[in-house]
Amino acid sequence: MARTPLHTQILSVPAAQQDESPLFGVLPAEVRSSIFALALTDYPDPAPDNQYAAETCYTRPHYFAPRKSDTALLRTCRAAYAEGWFLPFMLEEQAHWLTAQDRAPPEYRVHRSQVTLRTRLQQIKEQRGDDEIVEIEGLRVFAQMYKLEGGHLAQLLKTPGLYPRRLTLTIRHTDWWYWEEDQPLRFEADWIQAVCKTLPSSVREFWIELESLEKKKGQVDSIAKQMREKWFFKRTDGAALFADVTGKNVEVSRWSGTSRWHNLTWTRDETTPGKIDYYIVSVPFRLQYAVERQGGGVSDEAMRAASSGVFNARKMRLDNPREGR
Numbered sequence: 331m332a333r334t335p336l337h338t339q340i341l342s343v344p345a346a347q348q349d350e351s352p353l354f355g356v357l358p359a360e361v362r363s364s365i366f367a368l369a370l371t372d373y374p375d376p377a378p379d380n381q382y383a384a385e386t387c388y389t390r391p392h393y394f395a396p397r398k399s400d401t402a403l404l405r406t407c408r409a410a411y412a413e414g415w416f417l418p419f420m421l422e423e424q425a426h427w428l429t430a431q432d433r434a435p436p437e438y439r440v441h442r443s444q445v446t447l448r449t450r451l452q453q454i455k456e457q458r459g460d461d462e463i464v465e466i467e468g469l470r471v472f473a474q475m476y477k478l479e480g481g482h483l484a485q486l487l488k489t490p491g492l493y494p495r496r497l498t499l500t501i502r503h504t505d506w507w508y509w510e511e512d513q514p515l516r517f518e519a520d521w522i523q524a525v526c527k528t529l530p531s532s533v534r535e536f537w538i539e540l541e542s543l544e545k546k547k548g549q550v551d552s553i554a555k556q557m558r559e560k561w562f563f564k565r566t567d568g569a570a571l572f573a574d575v576t577g578k579n580v581e582v583s584r585w586s587g588t589s590r591w592h593n594l595t596w597t598r599d600e601t602t603p604g605k606i607d608y609y610i611v612s613v614p615f616r617l618q619y620a621v622e623r624q625g626g627g628v629s630d631e632a633m634r635a636a637s638s639g640v641f642n643a644r645k646m647r648l649d650n651p652r653e654g655r
Contacts (some may be wrong), residue, residue: 348409366414370404372397372422385590387433387504388472391583396437397422416454418462423468424494426486428477432592433504444489451491465532469494474505476519484524493532500539503608504591512598515542515549519609519646522563526641530569536615543599544607545586549650554580554611556648559629562636563615570636571615581612 348354353362375395382389399418404411426443427434434440454464469492471483483499486492487492506515529536538557542550558573565571574580586607589600601607618628635642 345550348407354409362413365419366403370399370401370414370417370421372399372418374398382435382550384588385592387429387502387591388435390502390587391585393425393435396435397425416457419450419454420464420466422466423470424466424555425470425472425560426485428471428473428482429505430474433474434472444486447492448489451489455491455630456503463493463532464491465493465495467494468496468498470500471500472500472502472505475501475507479518479521481521481524484528485520487525487530493530495532496535496537497529497533497538498539500541501543503606506542509542514650515546515553516650517553517557518643519561519648519650522561522646523641523643526564527566529563529565531565531569533565533571534616534620536563536571537612538612538615539612541608541610544601544609545599547609550609550611552650553648554613557613559631560635560646560648561615564636569617572618572621572632572636573613573615574624575629575632576619576626578626579614579621579624581614583610583612584608585610 339581345481357365374392375398377395381395382393397420401418404414425438426437426447427440429440431440439446471486473483477483478501501517503509507513533597536579540550540554540557555577558575558577561573563571584607586601586605589596589604589606596606618633621628635646
């Protein structure tokens with residue numbers, strides 16, 4: 331006989347009245363919700379023994395250790411648990427690696443991740459006992475190009491009950507095609523149409539992070555500029571997300587990491603002995619009114635393409651000028 335999950339056992343018993351508690355008897359539900367969100371938001375595990383090894387492709391800013399949530403609040407009483415047991419999952423940035431297993435953290439199982447996600451979402455839906463859509467704060471995807479172009483992001487977005495408000499796609503230095511041979515950067519667009527067929531209406535923002543070497547800053551900037559001019563994403567409700575063609579809302583960041591991964595030292599890419607400097611441009615896609623409300627503008631080319639309903643992957647392909655294509 332299958333064992334009943336612990337959280338189901340807890341929720342099967344009615345919680346005691348907490349009228350004398352200021353948290354439940356005085357504060358309104360919306361204030362209590364904000365308190366729960368602050369207390370249950372995840373963070374990188376600071377324990378020294380749990381830090382990722384520096385010599386990997388997945389160790390980077392904000393991802394130097396497994397993320398954890400402090401659930402002490404939920405253990406205070408049954409009422410607190412009943413109100414917020416699912417919040418750690420919903421508030422956590424759901425990170426997924428569409429990569430080979432050795433490019434993902436050791437606790438992440440590439441071939442089981444979607445099954446695990448689907449099971450958890452189904453449990454939450456069943457326990458809540460309603461048909462209301464439950465949105466999660468963020469979904470972050472690290473993708474190698476061959477996985478992205480192979481339709482794996484679209485497949486992930488098909489997961490029943492997955493409704494992120496913000497979707498972030500990160501292309502790391504080692505995810506680009508032929509980075510090992512130091513080839514010029516390029517970004518195919520064939521995958522976008524499949525993503526548009528599965529992109530839920532819950533997505534308010536779709537961020538694309540482009541990372542490469544500091545010495546390839548010009549190439550990254552060129553790809554980002556073309557992206558703002560040519561690309562758009564249509565949600566399943568027909569609404570289109572656009573980038574700000576002026577570039578005002580683009581975010582630029584940098585970081586430095588080791589030049590040694592998986593027992594190889596990439597001396598060619600070193601800025602200083604043992605170190606590689608990275609350059610990142612993040613391009614957000616939002617609804618047109620949201621772009622314009624922030625003082626930006628939408629590309630006429632992207633607008634025409636979104637309105638026509640005709641998807642042209644060849645025209646949307648992003649080349650670096652050095653390719654001569």
